[in-house]
Amino acid sequence: MFTTVFLYFSSRLRSICRLQRIQGHMMSSQVEPEVLLEKVGNAGVITMNRPKVLNALNMTMIRQIYPQLKKWENDKETDVVIIKGAGGKAFCAGGDIRAVTEAGKVGDSLAEDFFREEYILNNAIGVCKKPYIALIDGITMGGGVGLSVHGRFRVATEKTMFAMPETAIGKTVRPYRVSSMVRRGGREGGGGTLVGPKIKNLGIPDLEKELLDLKSPSVDDISKVLDSFQNQSSLDSEKPFVLEKHISDIDRLFSSSSVEGIVQNLKADGSEFANKQAETLSKMSPTSLKITYRQLKEGATLSLADVLVMEYRLSQACMRGCDFYEGVRAVLVDKDQSPKWSPSTLEEVSDQMVDQCFSSLGDKDLTL
Incomplete structure (x- = not known):
């Protein structure tokens, strides 16, 4: 008692x-x-x-x-x-x-x-x-x-x-304007x-x-x-621009219809640059990587307001999941830099799981 x-x-x-x-x-x-x-x-x-x-x-x-x-x-x-x-x-x-x-x-x-x-x-x-x-x-x-x-x-x-280091703590990045700025070297x-x-x-x-x-x-x-x-x-x-010499490699290696395809491209290439990118991606939350991939694709054609509505939905999906809390623990609290992601592999993150993260929040959606 x-x-x-x-x-x-x-x-x-x-x-x-x-x-x-x-x-x-x-x-x-x-x-x-x-x-x-x-x-x-x-x-x-x-x-x-x-x-x-x-x-x-x-x-x-x-x-x-x-x-x-x-x-x-x-x-x-x-x-x-x-x-x-x-x-x-x-x-x-x-x-x-x-x-x-x-x-x-x-x-x-x-x-x-x-x-x-x-x-x-x-x-x-x-x-x-x-x-x-x-x-x-x-x-x-x-x-x-x-x-x-x-x-x-x-x-x-x-x-x-x-x-924008969010995928390292189980969150997602912002697609609006950031991707175009990076592509043009800022x-x-x-x-x-x-x-x-x-x-x-x-x-x-x-x-x-x-x-x-x-x-x-x-x-x-x-x-x-x-x-x-x-x-x-x-x-x-x-x-x-520091990435100038890698622009063609980036366009080639990252032009895939899936995150799994990108990882395969990097591993198959075998160059020092590709190996470094593959190693970096292997440390990130698989769920965040898949969400971010779709987010960047969709966000490229949306207005800022529509992107922010989408991102708010994703932020709340992260709050409902476990990777965000585990990422913050590993990176900011315990600082052991060894997060245990769930799911732990890209293959385990289904399209249905990703779709749910993008679904409407109804009356709790962001209104601008």
Whole structure:
């Protein structure tokens, strides 16, 4: 009897501790605000201010950024919106996944609310009527990608590390714009992207100051400033895109109608490049790989809004499954880097299982 009571209260205590961590995600006790929202001249400036955790995005930040972005969008005295990260190491290393994981384990609504409100914010960035400039200096992953790539301008530096590592933790990646940016080496026309090493010699502060000094800037005005900084820097100007020599291999090896086919292509090729890709894929969640493959195929022809609706469905499928929790455990909690995926092979992940992940959530679907 005593053992039963002890186990019951131990379980309750663990649940309470989890809920306390979730509540801490919602209500910060820090004196320093987690996001700074400032008006500098005619510019609205958003600074993610959690440098100790690489500016990881949490619900508090989302709920501050979204209404302010909408306010600036409709403010006649705000001409441009700039978003950046504090601390010098990261723009944003992603969403605060550990808090979402704890919420999912105890059935807390944060597991639904976080992704819903994050994607609503991403859509607002994508359709923002004012020029939106993301200064992606440092680590930019997962949720940080969502805060940057959907805006009009993305400015990278020599310190930018851009990644979507979700399949390593049993989640899925975002197909909209990311795949096309990677395919073109991150170089978009029309002032869309300022590529990494180009501005080391001049620096983000100088660029930001020049942007802030613009009076009622048009998209062309901003593009000219970005182009001028790129043209003034000679750092690594002669270096080709790092994957340039592998583009034809990528097109050939990854042109298959299934993930299994891609893996077969890589193994049959036998080159150092192919072997490295095969090894990487072998470590990922088989379920996430199959979902992501279909997601990239379908997302290539969808609007941002439709992609986000699809992605929200997939996020909730991950919350219902087990690989997401196992991936977070292996990568972020225990850090043993040895997740036990279920199913453990690509062949065990049926088309029906994948179809269920894409199915409508009814009245719980994301509405934009």
